[in-house]
Amino acid sequence: MSNQPTQEAITAVWRHESVRLVGALTRMTRDLDLAEDLAQDALVAALEQWPDGGVPSNPGAWLMAVAKRRAIDQFRRNDTLRRRTTELAHTLQEAEMPDLDAAVDHIEDDVLRLAFLSCHPALPPESRTALTLRLVGGLTTQEIARAYLVKDATIGQRISRAKRRLAENGASLELPTGPERQARVADVMAVVYLIFNEGYAASSGPDWTRPELCLEAMRLARVLARLVPDDPEVHGLQALLELQGSRLPARRDAAGRPVLLEDQDRRHWDQLLVRRGQAALAEAERLGRTGRPVGSYVLQAAIAACHARARRPEDIDWTEIARLYDVLAATAPGPVVEVNRAVAHGRAHGPAAGLAVIDAVRDHPALAGSHLPAAVRGDLLERAGRHDEAAEAFRLAASLTRNGDERALLTNRAAPAPPTPATDPPGRR
Structure with a gap:
């Protein structure tokens, strides 16, 4: 096996296994920092050995064995932990590599x-998000920083402080129970949703x-739904992610170019x-x-279900979607909800209705630096036949996005439309 394919294989394996590896090692060693270090050591060993020996048949188990x-x-070298060596070494020797194909409803995940x-109540909200995206989402410090428009060092400090605070509070990896578990469910759901969104529409x-x-x-989300089976919002989150995730195969064309929702082949x-x-x-x-x-998760899932029920884009019930967004805006108001509500109202009631919604929030501080308001305005202006203004909005959106594929798509939409053949019906594009 040549080095290049091996390097690519190692990268793919690491993306798939690293989060579970860190989770299992944290459970075994009871030390988050040590678990991350051990996982990195295993990665270094793979980089050194796999180019010559080839990728093992079960790379996850190989990484776990090296880390163990x-x-x-490590424990044997550390004199202060010598008394724990026998107990911990026995635990590590007996521990098996988690079955990566096990049923997703196993609550000991x-x-x-x-x-x-990562969503421990001792942590402030911004630290919970950063730490969870790092540990559970597998995002790098740089990726998290770009997603939140802050410096890499700022995110690095948040993560370091979060780990220190968890250690100082003696936070356990055991799943919380009773009221404490319920209190943390909302934070866990929010971060799971963030991880999904970063995968569905990469921020950079x-x-x-x-x-x-x-x-x-x-x-x-499936695991969480089994853990908290009596919470409608948990099932709503699962529904939302499953329904949106179903579109992933159609979000690119045969050439790998992005495809917008209304242009997707629903087959x-x-x-x-x-x-x-x-x-x-x-x-x-x-429930x-x-x-x-x-x-909000149940409402968003109901919106996604409207799209899933439509066999063709022209069958989408935009009036119902606009109504649901109105309910969502009243239930969980926010500028991002308004951006999506503008799209729905533009489809259901005409471009002018959508523009009225988006123009009311386009200068909201929370949307500063976001390409979304300009992209939505461009689409609505284009539908209204105001093509020059639409092109200007698309160019602005392209300059703001940090995603290469999305920049190309927006730049293409800003380009002048080809001349309309004289035989076409008036207004056809």
């Missing part, structure tokens, strides 16, 4: 444990999507995920009818 050996050596640990980099993050977020949508999403939404709605509170 390094952990045992190490990655979910990491998510609850050359790629339009990062499917591996979407798959991990969907897996975590390529993953129907298994659609069915899972619809079933999760039905369960959320059933809602028993008096349990229904919130």
Whole structure:
């Protein structure tokens, strides 16, 4: 095997296994920093050995075995922990590599444990998000910093301080129970959703999507739904991710170019995920009818279901979607909701209605530096026949996005439309 394919294989394996590796090692060693160091040691060993020996048949198990050996050596070298050597070494020797194909509803999942640990109440909200995206989402410090428009050093400091505070508070990797677990569920759901969104529409980099993050977020949502089966919002989150995730195969064309929702070939949508999403939404709605509170995830899942039920783009019930966004805006108001509401109202009631919504929030401080308001305005202006203004809005959006594929798409939309043949009906583009 040549070095280049091996390097690519190592990168792919690391993206897939690193989060679970850190989770399992944290459970075994009870030390988050040590677990990360051991995982990195295993990666270095792979970089040194796999180019010559080839990628093992079970690379995850290989990485875990190396990390476990390094952990045992570490404890044996550390005099202050010598008394724990026998106990911990025995635990590590007996521990097995997690079955990566195990049922997703197993509540002893190490990655979910990491998510609850990262959302510990001792941490401020910004630290919870940064630490979870780093540990559970597998994002680099640089990627998190770009997503939040802050310096790399700022995110690095947040993560370091979060780890120190967890250590000072004696935070455990054990899954919380009772009221403490319920209090942390909302934070865990929010971060799982963030991980999915980073995969569905990458905030930066050359790629339009990062499917591996979407798959991990969907897996975590399923696990969470089994852990908290009586919460409509948990099932709503699962439904939302499954329904949106079903579109991933159609979000690129044969040449790898991004494809917008209304241009997608719906025959390529993953129907298994659609069915899972619809079933999760039905369960959320059933629980809602028993008096349990229904919130933003259930509403967003209902919107996604409207898209899933339409066989063709022209069959989408935009009036119902606009109504649901109105309810969402009243339930969980925010500028991003208004951006999406502008799209829905533009489709349901005409471009002018959409422009009225987007223009009311386009200068909101929370949207500063975001390309979304300009991109939505460009689409609405184009639909209104104001092509020069639309091109200007698309150029602005292209200058603001940090994603290479999205920049290319927006730049293309800013380009002048080809001349319309004289035989075409008036207004056809």
